[in-house]
């Protein structure tokens with residue numbers, strides 16, 4: 510039996526897959542809120558290539574050779590593993606596979622978009638990228654990618670996370686990222702907030718505003734986002750394209766495919782190439798998005814135009830949203846606490862192609878620990894959401910005797926997020942909501 514299905518470097522996909530060419534209905538465009546000019550701001554804040562890709566209609570977009578080579582150099586294609594010990598522990602006839610995005614140097618899928626974003630910025634003569642980070646994974650990936658192509662990188666990290674997660678700042682510094690606790694003294698908005706309240710804990714909304722302000726005021730600085738937007742979903746599709754070849758090698762067709770959903774990028778990357786087949790009428794695979802019950806965007810939010818940030822600074826996107834002023838309870842899966850969702854993932858959910866579900870914090874940690882004890886890898890708190898539902902699906906197969914093929918995306922490892930596991934063992938883990 511082949512427990513680990515690998516591909517060689519030259520099997521890194523040559524194109525990104527753009528699902529905008531195949532959507533069952535048109536994606537609603539972003540719009541300005543009244544009296545404001547945010548779309549014009551976007552043109553100043555983002556690289557030309559990112560904006561071009563955001564609205565591109567070509568089904569396949571060529572990956573520049575230099576980017577393809579960087580993907581190879583960081584170890585892509587990533588392996589596909591069969592979870593046989595987990596299957597045995599569950600005593601299920603189901604076959605469980607997981608695509609390992611934790612094997613990336615920064616430990617998650619985020620580098621798949623950080624690399625092309627940094628590459629295009631460098632090509633356009635940009636000197637420095639700015640971004641925000643909450644949990645820390647995106648800031649880590651962008652720090653490394655910027656360093657790889659010779660750009661400076663400034664990361665605004667929400668002050669509470671900055672104080673709680675010194676290891677995250679440390680690793681960004683190792684990759685030569687410049688990390689500031691947000692609100693900071695660097696920007697006008699930061700100084701204003703600190704003048705009103707020197708102890709302001711920060712928020713993702715404030716950090717976005719600081720990172721964007723720098724890009725709007727300086728021609729050689731651009732802003733970069735790690736999820737939600739179409740071009741980020743696009744870059745991540747190398748995951749699903751590799752996975753297709755790997756499943757063919759394993760002679761398996763997926764019956765159920767699962768990913769966790771924060772802003773939607775690892776889900777999009779893993780599932781979109783397979784959702785294409787369903788849109789084309791060639792597949793009846795079931796696609797499941799898993800979110801925390803503490804931040805139930807797809808399962809309980811409304812499908813509406815809303816801002817991307819708390820301050821109403823960005824254009825409005827049509828998406829599932831809990832409202833831009835929604836503040837999620839502090840669950841350990843920091844990457845799944847966003848109030849909105851990728852507009853494409855939202856549309857596909859509304860049209861019935863993706864089935865959303867939610868899971869409680871205690872239950873996902875149970876699943877993550879069971880996984881670690883059988884497969885050996887400690888999953889990121891975000892990833893445990895996908896594991897929980899994969900286990901549930903495998904247990905259903907035990908009831909029915911079906912030998913389904915279950916495939917989930919292993920979005921990242923949890924070696925820098927051990928705090929959640931510590932609370933689990935201390936018995937202080939809250940089952941928020």
Ligand SMILES: *Cc1c(COP(=O)(O)O)cnc(C)c1O
Nearest residue numbers: 736771772773774775844891921
């Ligand atoms: C950022 C992150 C997520 C959530 O973001 P998506 O854009 O929804 O993929 C999930 N898992 C890991 C490990 C992450 O770093």
